[in-house]
Amino acid sequence: MRCGGTLLLSMLLLAGPAPAAADEVVIRVFGDKTAHNAIAPGIQAFNERFKGKYRAEVETIAQTTAVLDREVAQFIAGTATYDVVSLNNYWVPEVARYLEPLGPALRRAGIDPVSTFGPGVMRDVTYRDSVVALPYRLNLDVLFYRKDVLDEAGLRIPATLDEYLAAARKLTRKSGGTTVYGTGIKTPEPLWTVIAFAGHFMLPNGGRLITADRKHAHPSLKSALAVKVLQLLRTLTQEGLTPNPLSLTFQDNVVLFQQGRMAMNGENFTRAVQLEDPLKSKAAGKMAYAPMPSQKLGPDPPVYYGSAWTYAIDKNSKVKDAAWEYIRFITSPEIQKLNAAKTGNGATSPSVYDDPAVVRANPAARAVRAALETGYTHPFPVPQLTQLQQIVHEEVQQVILGRKSPEAGAAAMFERVDRALQ
Numbered sequence: 001m002r003c004g005g006t007l008l009l010s011m012l013l014l015a016g017p018a019p020a021a022a023d024e025v026v027i028r029v030f031g032d033k034t035a036h037n038a039i040a041p042g043i044q045a046f047n048e049r050f051k052g053k054y055r056a057e058v059e060t061i062a063q064t065t066a067v068l069d070r071e072v073a074q075f076i077a078g079t080a081t082y083d084v085v086s087l088n089n090y091w092v093p094e095v096a097r098y099l100e101p102l103g104p105a106l107r108r109a110g111i112d113p114v115s116t117f118g119p120g121v122m123r124d125v126t127y128r129d130s131v132v133a134l135p136y137r138l139n140l141d142v143l144f145y146r147k148d149v150l151d152e153a154g155l156r157i158p159a160t161l162d163e164y165l166a167a168a169r170k171l172t173r174k175s176g177g178t179t180v181y182g183t184g185i186k187t188p189e190p191l192w193t194v195i196a197f198a199g200h201f202m203l204p205n206g207g208r209l210i211t212a213d214r215k216h217a218h219p220s221l222k223s224a225l226a227v228k229v230l231q232l233l234r235t236l237t238q239e240g241l242t243p244n245p246l247s248l249t250f251q252d253n254v255v256l257f258q259q260g261r262m263a264m265n266g267e268n269f270t271r272a273v274q275l276e277d278p279l280k281s282k283a284a285g286k287m288a289y290a291p292m293p294s295q296k297l298g299p300d301p302p303v304y305y306g307s308a309w310t311y312a313i314d315k316n317s318k319v320k321d322a323a324w325e326y327i328r329f330i331t332s333p334e335i336q337k338l339n340a341a342k343t344g345n346g347a348t349s350p351s352v353y354d355d356p357a358v359v360r361a362n363p364a365a366r367a368v369r370a371a372l373e374t375g376y377t378h379p380f381p382v383p384q385l386t387q388l389q390q391i392v393h394e395e396v397q398q399v400i401l402g403r404k405s406p407e408a409g410a411a412a413m414f415e416r417v418d419r420a421l422q
Helices: 002-015 033-038 040-049 064-077 089-098 103-109 113-117 121-125 147-152 161-171 190-205 224-238 250-259 269-275 320-330 333-343 350-354 356-361 365-374 385-400 406-421
Strands: 025-032 054-061 084-088 134-146 173-175 178-180 264-268 287-290 304-313
Touching (some): 025 033, 025 064, 025 320, 033 333, 040 054, 040 333, 054 064, 054 320, 064 084, 064 089, 084 089, 089 304, 113 134, 121 134, 134 147, 134 190, 134 320, 134 365, 161 264, 190 224, 190 264, 190 304, 190 385, 224 406, 250 264, 264 269, 269 287, 269 365, 304 320, 304 365, 333 350, 333 356, 350 356, 356 365
Parallel strands (some): 025 054, 025 084
Antiparallel strands (some): 084 304, 134 264, 134 287, 134 304, 173 178
16 A cells, blocks of 8 residues: 555656646645655545646655755745745744745634644744644654563563663573664664664653754753763663664664564654564564653653654745645645555644554554654754764764763763854
8 A cells, every 4th residue: 555655646747747727726846755655645635626726736856955955946046936845844944934924824724733733843833933834744753662572571661761771681682693682773874873862862851952042052962861861872882782883774673673683672653564564574463662761851841853744835936825725635634644544654643643544554653643742853953954963973973982981972062063053
C-alpha cells in the first residue's frame, strides 16, 4: 500500500499536468518529493473532489535543502511561480514575511489550530502572532524497544536517563562473535548527532539549545543536564553498549532490530513499519513503542524532537482562496487519516492516531499520539542551522571519543553556539 501512493504521484509528475477545464483554477504546489509521495492519495482525492473547480499541479524535487533555495528565490523575485509552498517548520521564521497570514481563513472556516494539531503547533506555524502555515507531514522520534527482551530482563520502559543507562547495560549481551546491543547512538553526520544529543535526551528532559528569542545559546546547554547527557553518550560508547556511533546510521539501526540484535533505541516512528514485516524482521510482533524518557531536569518544559512539513501561501499568489482550500483539505484530519493509512505518512493531527486503520498501518501510532500531547520542537529553528549542527557534532564526538570531558564539551558547545548566533 505504501508503494501505491509513491507510484501514483510519480506517474502524475511524469505525465505532466492535464489541460485545465475552462473555469478550473490551477493551484501550483511545490515541495519535497518524498513528502509529497507520502500524501499522494490526498492530492488525488483533492483533484477528484474539486474537479472542474480547482486542480492542484504538484512539482517536487528530491533534495530537501534545494526546496528552500528555490522558494527563497521566488520570494525575492516577488513572482509567485508556486502558490502553495512546502516549508519545514524550522524554516518558517526565516521566510514568514513572504507568506500570506492564514488567521482570517482559519476563523472563517472555524478551525482552531491547537485543537486540530495539538498544543505545540503554534510555535511552529506562528510568526509575530500570525499563523502563516499549517502542517501536513510529521517526523517524530520515539523509543523503539523489544517488549519481550525487556520483560525477560525484568525491566520496565526507561523513564529517566539513569534508567536508560541501566537498561542498556542489562540488555547488552555478547555471545561468541555476536553482540545484542542494549541501545544505539547515531552520530556519523551532524544532523544525527544533534538528534542523538538534543532530540533523544536534552529536549525531553527540559533542556534547550538556544533561547526562545533565538539570539543566544541556552543556559541549559552548559548546565548539569548537558553534562549528564554527554556523560551518558560517552558511557554507552566506552562500555560497548552501542555499535560504533561514528558509523551507525538509521538504516543500520533498522537492520539490527530486524536481525534481533538491537534491544531499544530512539528512531523515526515511520520506520516501525519496516520492523513489523514478518518476512523481513525477526522482531515482527515483538516490538513496542513509547515516547523517549522524559523528566524535568532542565529549566524548560519537556518536549520531544520532531519536525513537520508545512504548507504556506506565497503572499503574491493570484489564487489565494483556491490555495487555502487546498491547504485546508490536505491538512484536515479526514485526509490525514487517508494518507496515514495508505502510505504511512506521519499525520500532524493527534486525533488521527486514534483511528484503528492508522494503528494497523503503523503500531507506533499510539506513542506518537502521546508525544503530540506534550509537543515537539526542532533544536535549531534558525538560519544558522547548518553551522550550529556542525558545532554540536564536533563537540559531542570529542566527548564520546574521550578527547574532552563532558564538562569541557558542554562549555565549548555553549560558547561556540552563542558566538555563531551573534
